[in-house]
Amino acid sequence: MARKSQNNHYKILIGLPEIDGAVSYHQREINRALKPRLKALEYVAEASKLAEFIGGRLEWLGLREDWTIAKPIFPGVEIYFVFTRANGEAPPSLKVFYSGDRISLMKGDDLSRLALACINQMLRFVRVNNPGKHLPDICYKV
Amino acid sequence: MGLLKDKKLISLREIEGPASPHQRQLEMALKNKQQALEYVADVAALAEFVGGKVQSLGLGEDWALSKEIYPGVEAFFVFNRADTEFPSSLKVLFGGENVKPVRGEELASFAILYVSHMLRYVKESNRDKKLPEVCYKV
Numbered sequence: 001m002a003r004k005s006q007n008n009h010y011k012i013l014i015g016l017p018e019i020d021g022a023v024s025y026h027q028r029e030i031n032r033a034l035k036p037r038l039k040a041l042e043y044v045a046e047a048s049k050l051a052e053f054i055g056g057r058l059e060w061l062g063l064r065e066d067w068t069i070a071k072p073i074f075p076g077v078e079i080y081f082v083f084t085r086a087n088g089e090a091p092p093s094l095k096v097f098y099s100g101d102r103i104s105l106m107k108g109d110d111l112s113r114l115a116l117a118c119i120n121q122m123l124r125f126v127r128v129n130n131p132g133k134h135l136p137d138i139c140y141k142v
Numbered sequence: 143m144g145l146l147k148d149k150k151l152i153s154l155r156e157i158e159g160p161a162s163p164h165q166r167q168l169e170m171a172l173k174n175k176q177q178a179l180e181y182v183a184d185v186a187a188l189a190e191f192v193g194g195k196v197q198s199l200g201l202g203e204d205w206a207l208s209k210e211i212y213p214g215v216e217a218f219f220v221f222n223r224a225d226t227e228f229p230s231s232l233k234v235l236f237g238g239e240n241v242k243p244v245r246g247e248e249l250a251s252f253a254i255l256y257v258s259h260m261l262r263y264v265k266e267s268n269r270d271k272k273l274p275e276v277c278y279k280v
Binding site for chain 1 (some may be wrong): 188191198213244245255259280
């Protein structure tokens with residue numbers, strides 16, 4: 001997928017199936033792990049603060065997303081988190097993509113582990129920034 | 143170059159307790175990777191490749207570098223080359239004011255992945271040499 005980001009450059013974003021092959025075990029693993037975490041991300045009130053907390057930056061991909069955060073992992077290796085809140089028709093959604101000119105050096109299981117660790121850090125942000133609220137259980141387990 | 147001795151650095155044992163399972167996991171993963179780091183000729187180039195900073199402990203290490211995981215959470219890699227008495231050694235420590243809330247399991251994962259990326263640097267910068275097998279598996 002090629003998307004124009006805020007800085008007006010086209011970026012190639014890929015998913016784990018493009019790295020691992022069509023039957024990506026790690027894509028399934030990440031999908032499973034995302035499921036219980038999605039609801040917690042509805043509690044993110046300021047995406048720019050979340051981006052700062054995880055050491056990333058806000059992006060806009062024009063996918064009708066509520067927010068996109070790019071987290072640089074190494075020079076030439078970035079993870080994109082694209083979140084859309086629940087609405088009357090669809091549940092919340094978090095898509096994870098990978099980008100950068102060195103992305104092909106990386107293995108699918110490395111990328112999926114890094115992505116999950118970053119999402120756990122997002123849940124820590126939710127916990128820290130929502131004292132006194134009853135949050136989804138997963139926020140207290142990370 | 144930063145000077146590490148003024149920073150409070152901790153191992154996974156200080157985070158998880160003396161029987162830290164992830165400290166053992168980390169040590170096991172490093173065991174077969176650290177020898178490959180003998181092929182690092184230019185530490186500044188390695189630091190650039192992983193997006194880290196060259197550091198100095200002032201303790202006679204051959205090199206040290208730090209790499210930010212998140213703001214306020216850093217991993218430190220301290221390497222000593224093999225000599226006539228000791229084999230090569232890579233120690234991983236963690237620092238930063240936000241390190242404590244991060245789970246040991248995640249810190250270990252980041253550290254192992256960072257070292258794997260260092261081996262990719264070794265592979266890329268030593269194309270004409272026969273390297274330890276582990277370099278071709280990352």
